[in-house]
Amino acid sequence: MRDKAARLHDWLRDAGSVLVGFSGGVDSAFLAAAAVETLGTARVLAVVGRSASYPNAQWETARRVAREFAFPLLEVDTHEVDDPQYAANPVNRCYFCKSELWHVLTPIARERGLAVVVDGTNADDLADYRPGTAAAKEQGVRSPLAEVGLTKADIRELSRERGLPTWSQPSSPCLSSRIPYHTAVTTERLRQVERAEQALRDLGVLGDFRVRHHGDLARVELSPGDLDRFMEVGAADTLRGALVGAGYARVAIDVRGFRSGSLNVLEGVVAAGA
């Protein structure tokens, strides 16, 4: 891990100046911190592409981290939900999302004289189904964390050592990932999922969980501890009430629990594991 961290430092130094696509998540927060450590604030700009497909709480986290660690920060809006190709929610939806993001961010780098646009893709991501990677490559975006071999576990540990509050943050894919492919992504559905997941946080659901949108049905994936808790009738009633309050007519608990990328499995995009 130390060798990889050193290679990252060299990578950033060789880049000279960077614009970091910054979401406030574990990976991009670490990357922005490392960039500022290596290059100084004059040669780094963290840019948040505010998307309707993320909860508003995400931007609050991004701003807080940027303030605490003195990242130069710029916020701009992206509009991929307005793109019919994105909204149709095809299997490669992420390609259209990232195309929009980098289309908005790369001109900013040119205007500000920043040499390289970078994202927080890590080495573990390379094994996942990630159609957004192609969009990044098309627009010349680099992924230094992945290029030097830093895994998610490495990034969390290095973040913890630096005191980044994001080190223990659960993974936070966009809300569109809760909607099955070929079911249109609309602002209304995104906000419904956001309300539903916030309602569960308000009930004390912690760690990794998802509310998967199946039209009138919310299928909830919980961590093992919360699965045990909410399988009890009283707690289940409370959970159901919270999600009905978010606009769902029917509520179900997935018996296996939280599974990253589970809609990819449900839709046959990737094979089901053991």
Added chain:
Amino acid sequence: MPNDGSAQALRQALSASGFAFDVDAREGLALLRPADGVPIALDAAGRRRVQDLARQHGFTHAALELLPPAGGSCASSSP
């Protein structure tokens, strides 16, 4: 892709294992509803058994529908 026939077969397999569920096939998802309207709280072993049976019948996911609150007791989990 599972269909109504798969759902019926899963329902029978669940019943044979002591789980009284109606099964609604939603593509790869088996949506399980307690057959007599009484909520069933599945423990970890019960959940594993249900998941295994669902997978054996072609489903990638199984989810237990939460019924609206009503009077009455809860049936115990795995047999």
